[in-house]
Amino acid sequence: MNNESLKLLKKLSILIVEDDDMSRELIASGLKPYCASVRVAADGCEGLEYFKKQKSDIVITDIHMPIMNGFEMMKEISRLKPHQKFIVFTSYDTDMNLMKSIEQGAALFLKKPIDIKDLRSMIIALTYEKDEKLIKISDEISINLKEEKIYKNGEEIYLTYLQNKFFWLFAYNLNKLVSYEMIEEFVYENEVVSKGAIQNIILRLKRELGIKFKNISEAGYILVTSQKE
Secondary structure, three states: OOHHHHHHHOOOEEEEEOOOHHHHHHHHHHHOOOOOEEEEEOOHHHHHHHHHHOOOOEEEEEOOOOOOOHHHHHHHHHHHOOOOEEEEEEOOOOHHHHHHHHHOOEEEEEEOOOOHHHHHHHHHHHHOOOOOOOEEOOOOEEEEOOOOEEEEOOEEEOOOHHHHHHHHHHHOOOOOEEEHHHHHHHOOOOOOOOHHHHHHHHHHHHHHHOOEEEEEOOOEEEEEOHHHO
8 A cells, every 4th residue: 555545544533442442452553553543432421422533534443342242333423424434344344234234334344353455545545535526515615525624615615523423414404304302412422401501502503504494383493505595
């Protein structure tokens, strides 16, 4: 692997979810020198909580883990970020495991023991996308999902920390219902919050960005793109 290929890893944040201490640290040590951020979790539940606090470009996960297995974690992560990229590895090379991984959104599948060079190559393959077109949400607002950037009339803009978490939860679920439960879980990390507080953030985003939300009574909101009005 040449230096130019490795440079593609520099901007990536990686989350490693593996219950075996030695394997987890081996994988982390093989990626840390090349990636912008590498975090580790010992099970699916911990991995999910880390993801809620800071989304990762790629989630690398084992399948068989205690408390919450890899499939269950991937399902929950995909609920918050439907296009999340996964690399799944396991000791059991069965068609059922492979199919379940694909169903949950896994882009690549790797059998243990893990070869770090192969893993780095897989990550690089996931970073290469020909289509990086901006998604137009309104006449003024466009987004780049891959880089999580927001543009207003072609100029990149920035939101507050809370507004940013709100916005990207909706952006990854365009034209789909984002429930109050999802907002509490992802934005407020399971803390109880009033519907009035949520409505205030929604109103600020509408006012500052000029985007449109549809309120579904007692259920949540939908971020509506201009094409779906």
